[in-house]
Amino acid sequence: MTPNAFRTRFAPSPTGYIHLGNIRSALYPWAFARHHGGTFILRIEDTDTERSTDEAVQVILESMDWMGLDYDEGPYYQMQRMSRYREVMQTLVDAGHVYPCYMRQDELDTLRDRQMAAGEKPRYDGRWRPEPGRILPPIPEGVKPVLRFRTPLLGVVSWDDKVKGPVEFRNDELDDLVIARPDGTPTYNFCVVVDDIDMAITHVIRGDDHVNNTPRQIHIFRALGAQPPTYAHLPTVLNEQGEKLSKRSGAKSVLQYREEGYLPDAMVNYLARLGWSHGNDEVFSREQFVAWFDLDHLGRSAAQFDGEKLKWLNGQAIRAMAPEALADATRPFLDRMGLVVQGVRLEDAVVLVRERASTLVEVAGLCAMFYAPPEPAPELVAQHLSPAATVALSDLRARLAALDPWDKPAISAALKETLVAQGLKMPQLAMPLRLLVTGRLQTPSVDAVLALFPRDTVLSRLDPPQP
Numbered sequence: 001m002t003p004n005a006f007r008t009r010f011a012p013s014p015t016g017y018i019h020l021g022n023i024r025s026a027l028y029p030w031a032f033a034r035h036h037g038g039t040f041i042l043r044i045e046d047t048d049t050e051r052s053t054d055e056a057v058q059v060i061l062e063s064m065d066w067m068g069l070d071y072d073e074g075p076y077y078q079m080q081r082m083s084r085y086r087e088v089m090q091t092l093v094d095a096g097h098v099y100p101c102y103m104r105q106d107e108l109d110t111l112r113d114r115q116m117a118a119g120e121k122p123r124y125d126g127r128w129r130p131e132p133g134r135i136l137p138p139i140p141e142g143v144k145p146v147l148r149f150r151t152p153l154l155g156v157v158s159w160d161d162k163v164k165g166p167v168e169f170r171n172d173e174l175d176d177l178v179i180a181r182p183d184g185t186p187t188y189n190f191c192v193v194v195d196d197i198d199m200a201i202t203h204v205i206r207g208d209d210h211v212n213n214t215p216r217q218i219h220i221f222r223a224l225g226a227q228p229p230t231y232a233h234l235p236t237v238l239n240e241q242g243e244k245l246s247k248r249s250g251a252k253s254v255l256q257y258r259e260e261g262y263l264p265d266a267m268v269n270y271l272a273r274l275g276w277s278h279g280n281d282e283v284f285s286r287e288q289f290v291a292w293f294d295l296d297h298l299g300r301s302a303a304q305f306d307g308e309k310l311k312w313l314n315g316q317a318i319r320a321m322a323p324e325a326l327a328d329a330t331r332p333f334l335d336r337m338g339l340v341v342q343g344v345r346l347e348d349a350v351v352l353v354r355e356r357a358s359t360l361v362e363v364a365g366l367c368a369m370f371y372a373p374p375e376p377a378p379e380l381v382a383q384h385l386s387p388a389a390t391v392a393l394s395d396l397r398a399r400l401a402a403l404d405p406w407d408k409p410a411i412s413a414a415l416k417e418t419l420v421a422q423g424l425k426m427p428q429l430a431m432p433l434r435l436l437v438t439g440r441l442q443t444p445s446v447d448a449v450l451a452l453f454p455r456d457t458v459l460s461r462l463d464p465p466q467p
């Protein structure tokens, strides 16, 4: 098979929110398909009708869209494929790969209790499995059967996992799986296999919570006369406390990171490294990731989430952005603060403040000094506006009023002249100046900040207080 025929999929169940571990299970198959010029498919596994919701589907679509994980086919919805599953089920029935089992729930419970009491693993005992020479129990009245898959009794099932290496299960450890419920609806493992066959999936890259399903799925593939795909089972992602990422253990949803001002490219960079490596490279672009991604460098042990590292990478990405792109990314956050961009070009503001910011929320927070009227706390004004500072500010105001051109070098020169004329040190002037012009004591260098403002704005903020 040529690499450009490689087909991967992300197959989430829309039962809640999605966290970073979940979206990583989309990122890797996406990158693998993109790397090989193959096809990436989105399939929504919504057969658990009690837990699946439309809202959760929307969250998946929005999260993928935000992360820039575009798919070439789908979304397919399993609930829309029921007739196909029934059709394929019939071929298994016809070929004798499945059989009806009439065991009632209370009988299953009794069996289970007995096995547990004997210290055995609970499993179906095969009592309805037809075998040559075996007499089956009489069919009870009023019980609708489930269909069970006839798992080979002997031998092993194995595959060469791209992450875990060779994996093998003994068939006698696998009982006969229910693949259709009494009402005929197919169960999870069966649907996955039919889909993976119909969608011609070549590489299944998914979380290792599915390792135990894989031997069962391989048997179903074979019963359907299909070649199982290549599997890569990704190790779990742990939170900072070492627990599995989950809603209950406090994992944030992917979209929460958007709200907090993370950049999709930084998320991709971070998640790429959370379970895969390219030498010692830590900071790379989406394009580099796609160019480098392979299944041979997936990590074998659980990866631990590190929020500080994600934030650091986000800061790196913010600093690497083109000014226009960073301004565009910041604008919604200013909108959210009710601020209107006017007077100061946002492209200039973001470039000036970004050294101090790790998220877009922080960039917007720093840029706010250009778009919100300054409201310095009265106690700070009292503290910093000494009589000497007041005189110096009026000296500076006069120099600034006459400057030509209005730019950073000229402003810097004016500041120095005032310091000399007034016999002050820089902080004695810069602190009250910052406070009056921006309402803050901490800003990037004050000449650069002033240069961004229109001169009139600066002068009016330095006007002596009206009596």
Ligand code: GLU
Binding pocket: 010, 011, 012, 013, 045, 192, 205, 206, 207, 210
């Ligand atoms: N629907 C499964 C899940 O959300 C994924 C199944 C698979 O990738 O095979 O865990």
